[in-house]
Structure formats: C-alpha cells, structure tokens
Amino acid sequence: MIARGIIAQVRIGMPKPMDGVRLASAYWRQPVTTPVAVDAYGFEGDRVGNARVHGGPEKAIYAYPVAGYADWAAEFPAIADRFGPGAMGENLVVDGLDESSICLGDVIRCGTATLQVAQIREPCSTFAAALGTPAVVKAMARSGRCGWYFRVLEPGAIAAGDGHDVIDRPNPAWPLSRFSPIAAGKAGRVEELAELAVLPGLSGYWRAKLAQRLQVWHAAQQPGPRAPL
Numbered sequence: 002m003i004a005r006g007i008i009a010q011v012r013i014g015m016p017k018p019m020d021g022v023r024l025a026s027a028y029w030r031q032p033v034t035t036p037v038a039v040d041a042y043g044f045e046g047d048r049v050g051n052a053r054v055h056g057g058p059e060k061a062i063y064a065y066p067v068a069g070y071a072d073w074a075a076e077f078p079a080i081a082d083r084f085g086p087g088a089m090g091e092n093l094v095v096d097g098l099d100e101s102s103i104c105l106g107d108v109i110r111c112g113t114a115t116l117q118v119a120q121i122r123e124p125c126s127t128f129a130a131a132l133g134t135p136a137v138v139k140a141m142a143r144s145g146r147c148g149w150y151f152r153v154l155e156p157g158a159i160a161a162g163d164g165h166d167v168i169d170r171p172n173p174a175w176p177l178s179r180f181s182p183i184a185a186g187k188a189g190r191v192e193e194l195a196e197l198a199v200l201p202g203l204s205g206y207w208r209a210k211l212a213q214r215l216q217v218w219h220a221a222q223q224p225g226p227r228a229p230l
Contacts, residue, residue, distance in 0.1 A: 006098035006165035008111060009067055010086050011037055016050035021130030026050040028090040028131050036160040039114045041153050044092060051127075058152055059119040059204040064165075065091035065148035066099035072146055073137075083132055089122075089148060090131065095165050100145055100177040106202025108169035114157030115168075120204040121177055121184060122147045145181035150204075171201045183211075191218055 010032045016025035027048055038045040041058050049056035070088065074081035086094045093111070100121075107118040124141040141147055175197075183189035183197070184207070197203060198212040 002166050002168060003107075003170050004098060004102055004167040007096045008093055008159060008161055008163045008165055009096045010094035010161050011044070011159055012087055012092055012094070013037060013044045013047035015046070015048050019050075019127070019130065022050075022127050024050045026090075026127055028127055030087060030090065030092065032086070032161070034161055036112060036158040038156070038158050039153055040156045043153075044159075047092060054125065059206065060150040061153050062092045062116060062151040063090065063122060063148060064093040064095050064151065065089045067094060067096045068099045069146045069148070072144070073140075076140060076144075077132075077134070077137070080133060088132070090128070091148060093159070093165070098165060098167075100147065100149070100181065103149055103167070103177055104170055104172050105175045105177065105180055105200060106170070106172040107167050108154065108171075109151070110164065110166045110168050112157055112159035112163040114153060114159055115155035116151040117154050117202055118149050118177075119152045119202065120150050120207050121145075121181055122150060123184070142181075142185040143187075145178050147177070147181055149177055152204075172203075175200065189214075191215065194218065 012030035012032050014027040014030035016027045019026040019028060027050055030047065039062065041061060043056065043061040070084045073084040103118060105118055109116045124138040129135040129138050183193060194211050194215040198208055198215055200208065
C-alpha cells in the first residue's frame with residue numbers, strides 16, 4: 002500500500018429543485034451508513050441534475066478531504082458554519098489524505114471497489130449557489146482545495162469506515178496540488194503541458210484541453226509573416 006485514508010462518509014442524492022440553480026441538482030447529498038453499490042457511472046441511488054457538465058464515467062464519484070473544510074471556514078468566517086461534510090456536494094468524505102497526498106491517476110481500493118483518480122473538480126455556479134456567494138468559485142481555483150473525481154475500474158460496494166487505500170501510483174510527480182494551478186491557467190511550463198497531454202490516468206477531457214493549450218503555445222512560437230522590403 003502506498004498511502005492510506007479512511008472513508009469518513011458516503012453520501013448520495015437525487016436531483017431536487019435548488020435555489021439559484023436553473024436545473025434540479027443532487028448537490029445536497031445525504032450520508033448513508035450501509036454499503037452502497039458502485040458501477041461505472043457512480044453510486045446506486047445517486048444521480049446528477051445537469052448531465053452535460055456533471056457525472057459520466059470520468060466523474061463517477063466525487064471525493065473531498067476532511068482537511069479542507071477548516072481552511073474554507075477560516076477563509077470565509079461569515080459562513081463558516083456551512084463548511085463541513087456535504088458542503089461540496091461530495092460523494093465521499095476522505096480522512097487522512099488530501100490534494101497534496103493524492104496524485105493524478107492514483108488507483109484506490111475502497112471497500113470492494115477499485116477506483117482511479119481521473120481529474121480535479123472545477124468550481125461552478127451550483128457551488129456558488131449552494132454556499133451563497135460567488136467568491137467561493139475563485140477561491141477554489143486559487144487555493145486548489147478542489148477534491149478529486151474518480152472513474153470506476155472495478156465495481157463493488159463502499160461504506161463509511163472503509164479504507165481509501167492507494168494501491169498503485171503511476172504518476173508520483175503529479176499530486177493534485179501541482180496540477181490545480183496549471184488547470185486554472187496560473188502556471189505550466191511547456192514541458193509540463195506536454196507531459197500532461199499524454200499522462201496515464203488523466204481524463205480525456207483534460208488531456209485534450211492541455212494538448213490544445215500546448216498547440217496554441219507552439220503556434221505562438223512561429224514567426225509571423227514578414228512585411229515586404
């Protein structure tokens with residue numbers, strides 16, 4: 002085992018009307034204490050409201066670390082009571098690991114399921130509506146307190162109290178804390194973009210997005226047309 006965490010909570014929900022959000026949302030997921038089956042599209046009994054931007058095989062399960070809530074409360078003291086398990090719309094609350102100790106592509110054993118870290122979470126308008134301020138969107142992008150999305154490699158069942166055990170780490174140089182500022186466009190050398198564009202385990206969405214960014218960089222290096230002499 003490479004690193005060990007614990008599933009503090011499993012949370013699931015179905016889309017319901019939500020103030021400030023045009024489509025129904027399952028953001029306010031509720032904790033369950035019994036094992037929940039998981040397949041390629043996530044937990045049994047859990048759905049997303051806007052399938053265009055949420056859910057799918059590379060966003061099947063969303064995990065958030067226990068360690069992140071206190072930092073959110075400290076940054077936003079006026080709404081500190083809103084930051085706790087469930088505040089991020091997460092499926093898994095993970096204790097013992099965070100964005101600095103989880104890497105892109107990590108293979109995780111949870112209960113009887115095997116999962117793989119596919120990408121980070123990007124903040125959206127639903128996140129802002131849930132917390133009551135758009136300021137949290139920029140704060141997540143800036144801080145990297147984003148949590149991580151899983152794809153499901155092997156279906157199974159997961160319950161609170163199960164391990165969140167890293168059993169394989171194909172990309173040890175790429176903790177989420179290194180990737181998040183690049184994803185936000187705040188960092189990224191051309192060599193890093195080239196590596197990420199083909200990184201094993203990273204979602205196809207992000208590989209394509211970074212390949213496009215790399216293509217733009219290369220195009221900018223080409224000499225422009227010369228004025229006639």
